[in-house]
Amino acid sequence: MNQNGFRNLQLNWSGLRFWLTLLLIIWVLSSIGLGWLVQFSFIVLGFLLIAPIVAFAVFRWWLKRNLVVDRCPVCGYESAGINGTQLRCPSCSEPLKIENKKFHRLTPPGTVDVEAIDVTVKQLEDS
Incomplete structure (x- = not known):
């Protein structure tokens, strides 16, 4: 051992x-x-x-209450965003603000938005 x-x-x-x-x-x-x-x-x-x-x-x-799907007021491209925020349009890069479930252009103060109307001219012939 x-x-x-x-x-x-x-x-x-x-x-x-x-x-x-x-x-x-x-x-x-x-x-x-x-x-x-x-x-x-x-x-x-x-x-x-x-x-x-x-x-x-x-x-x-x-998300159901705050997600907004609307068209851009400038180019008409449809996109989504959260209510109360700002974003840029993916199509035209226009700054947008989402208020009251609508997209609004974000413009500097004093800017006036106008819409152009196409006026066709007809010439009347002198008879």
């Missing part, structure tokens, strides 16, 4: 320290009562499952 066998036998106490700490924590929690811990974990788990569903429903409701 190996006479140095007893000296080479080493115990790993670090693993035992973990299990003793875990046992102490369980003992303290069981002396207080674990019912509150179980209930709290179920409440947190339920919140984590329900919160994304509720957030998605609220986002869809908000």
Whole structure:
């Protein structure tokens, strides 16, 4: 037999320290009562499952109320935007402001918008 066998036998106490700490924590929690811990974990788990569903429903409701699809007053290109914001028309790059679910041109103060009307000229022949 190996006479140095007893000296080479080493115990790993670090693993035992973990299990003793875990046992102490369980003992303290069981002396207080674990019912509150179980209930709290179920409440947190339920919140984590329900919160994304509720957030998605609220986002869809908000988007339905604030998303505006209208035509550009300058070029007539149809685009979408959020009510109360500013954007540029993707077609003509005209700055637009969305108010009251309509697109309006964003013009400097004092600018007057006019519409040109095509007037055809007929010549009357002198008879």
